[in-house]
Amino acid sequence: MSLRLHDVRRGALHPFRPVGDGAVGLYVCGVTPYDTGHLGHAFTYVSFDVLHRYLEYLGHDVVYVQNLTDVDDDMLRRARETGEDYLALGNRNVTTFLTEMSALNWLAPDHYPRASEHVPQVLDLIARLFERGLAYAAEGNAFFDVSAYSAYGDLSHMTREEMLPIANERGNNPDMPGKRDPLDFVLWQRSLPDEPAWESPWGPGRPGWHIECSAMSMAYLGSQFEVHAGGGDLIFPHHESELAQSEGATGQHPFVGHWTHAGMLRYEGEKMSKSLGNLVLVRDLLRAFSGDAIRHFLVSHHYRSEVEYAEADLARSAEEASMLRDASLRAEQLEPVGSVDTASLHPVVAGHRDRFLAAMDDDLDTPRAMPELAALALVALTDADVRLQAQAGWMVRELGTRILGLRLAAGPSGRELRRADAA
Numbered sequence: 001m002s003l004r005l006h007d008v009r010r011g012a013l014h015p016f017r018p019v020g021d022g023a024v025g026l027y028v029c030g031v032t033p034y035d036t037g038h039l040g041h042a043f044t045y046v047s048f049d050v051l052h053r054y055l056e057y058l059g060h061d062v063v064y065v066q067n068l069t070d071v072d073d074d075m076l077r078r079a080r081e082t083g084e085d086y087l088a089l090g091n092r093n094v095t096t097f098l099t100e101m102s103a104l105n106w107l108a109p110d111h112y113p114r115a116s117e118h119v120p121q122v123l124d125l126i127a128r129l130f131e132r133g134l135a136y137a138a139e140g141n142a143f144f145d146v147s148a149y150s151a152y153g154d155l156s157h158m159t160r161e162e163m164l165p166i167a168n169e170r171g172n173n174p175d176m177p178g179k180r181d182p183l184d185f186v187l188w189q190r191s192l193p194d195e196p197a198w199e200s201p202w203g204p205g206r207p208g209w210h211i212e213c214s215a216m217s218m219a220y221l222g223s224q225f226e227v228h229a230g231g232g233d234l235i236f237p238h239h240e241s242e243l244a245q246s247e248g249a250t251g252q253h254p255f256v257g258h259w260t261h262a263g264m265l266r267y268e269g270e271k272m273s274k275s276l277g278n279l280v281l282v283r284d285l286l287r288a289f290s291g292d293a294i295r296h297f298l299v300s301h302h303y304r305s306e307v308e309y310a311e312a313d314l315a316r317s318a319e320e321a322s323m324l325r326d327a328s329l330r331a332e333q334l335e336p337v338g339s340v341d342t343a344s345l346h347p348v349v350a351g352h353r354d355r356f357l358a359a360m361d362d363d364l365d366t367p368r369a370m371p372e373l374a375a376l377a378l379v380a381l382t383d384a385d386v387r388l389q390a391q392a393g394w395m396v397r398e399l400g401t402r403i404l405g406l407r408l409a410a411g412p413s414g415r416e417l418r419r420a421d422a423a
Contacts, residue, residue: 025225047303138178331393
């Protein structure tokens with residue numbers, strides 16, 4: 001079975017097919033760095049790190065782009081509250097975010113564009129929307145004319161009546177001066193006196209949220225690419241609007257082959273979010289658990305599922321990650337220069353590997369794949385056949401590191417870190 005991925009626009013799973021002969025394009029909507037990140041963010045980015053790794057495991061060259069939304073209402077509001085320069089605020093929080101993700105063995109993007117550095121691309125894209133009759137200007141602002149784009153709603157499958165309340169909860173101002181329709185969204189907005197501003201044909205201002213991602217993704221991946229990903233809360237209005245303006249500006253369909261979204265992480269019965277204040281911070285968890293333990297916990301859940309965080313589950317992941325590490329190190333002890341020769345696999349190892357890969361091909365079904373990895377680890381640690389032990393251990397390392405992104409290296413386990421902390 002070849003890889004099948006979920007696409008929210010078409011619904012259900014669909015075979016993954018590259019757009020052309022070049023590298024596969026993967027764009028993941030990144031953080032708005034007005035505050036620290038949390039475990040919910042890590043779930044999204046680790047989930048798509050697994051996708052990144054699996055595409056490369058399957059032999060694809062991947063160009064991975066993840067943006068930084070460093071010009072945004074939330075960014076500027078927080079900078080105003082703290083009296084800090086908005087770029088300095090973003091840089092500080094981005095440094096923390098990248099340090100935490102590095103601890104989780106996240107593969108850094110090939111491109112990490114900032115919205116503040118792509119205003120020329122934004123202006124060019126808005127101009128194309130005006131040329132195609134999909135935008136209008138008013139009161140120093142530019143808006144996307146939803147009534148001129150009949151496919152608006154194709155991604156989220158929402159009715160207009162469902163859209164407007166959600167849009168208003170997520171940054172839309174229905175009463176913005178000059179709007180023809182409350183659902184029309186901002187392409188360019190006039191800056192307040194204390195906000196950054198760039199010159200434009202519609203007056204000095206700054207980009208709207210949605211147009212930033214269209215401009216940045218197309219700058220690095222072109223007008224059509226394979227996968228656009230992000231958290232499930234971005235489907236509407238962000239990705240719906242991004243799809244409309246991208247296809248509207250270029251006339252090319254589809255903009256991307258798969259719109260894939262990670263589920264929300266919940267804590268104490270609520271979605272983990274900055275606004276609710278129910279955050280579990282990665283940097284706090286790293287004081288007690290290894291990066292492998294945290295990553296194991298995250299990839300133990302399907303990327304599209306809603307996950308309820310519980311420390312007891314993370315503690316179990318610490319034990320299981322430690323077992324996988326022990327199996328990997330056992331193989332190294334038995335065959336220091338060992339490797340995985342798939343042409344001569346023992347039937348036991350081949351069976352677990354085949355089931356692991358079949359699960360991954362099925363929309364990255366990591367909860368179904370990981371028991372196969374655990375079973376291989378058990379063989380590596382307990383089987384009487386030393387050669388089988390070594391082969392199983394090397395397969396644990398092959399699948400666990402290259403696809404799931406675990407380090408499985410010598411070092412303290414989560415349990416040992418907790419004991420050291422207690423001492």
